[in-house]
Structure formats: C-alpha cells, structure tokens
Amino acid sequence: MRIPCPICGMRDLREFTVRGAALPVPDGAVWNAAWDDYLHNRDNPAGESRELWYHGQGCGAWLVVTRDTVSHAVAGAVLAGGDAR
Structure with a gap:
C-alpha cells in the first residue's frame, strides 16, 4: 500500500504508523x-474510513488518511x- 504524503509525495506504508480513527x-x-465515548467506543466500519497516520520514517508529519478498510x-x-486529532 502506498500513502500520498502531502509533503513527501507517494510513500510506502512501512514509513508510517497508524494511530486509529480520526475523530474530533x-x-x-x-x-x-x-x-468516555471518544476514548473507549469505536465503530468498525467496512468501507471508507478516516485515520490518523504518523510519517515517522519521513517528514514526521501527522496525516489524516482516507482509505477503504475492505480493499485498502x-x-x-x-x-x-x-479537530482532526
């Protein structure tokens, strides 16, 4: 899977760490x-999802990645x- 970093361009998944759903x-x-709901309860949707990803092996930016959880x-x-974090 490749992720389009707004700073570095298309990068390999291995450069990133996923934190989870991007919720306000x-x-x-x-x-x-x-x-309580924000910290402990999560939906697990099949389909489009917004997630926080950290580009630790690149520019160090936090990204909100939109991806399909079924097809990736x-x-x-x-x-x-x-409020993306």
Missing part, C-alpha cells in the same frame, strides 16, 4: 459521556490539524 476531540476538560485503497491524505 470533545469540548471541555471535565469528564463526561462524550469523553487509499483515496487521499491531508495534514492533520485542528
């Missing part, structure tokens, strides 16, 4: 149901930022 972080610092086809990648 809940507002506030007080523990509540939204934080990568639709694209953008630099992570804001």
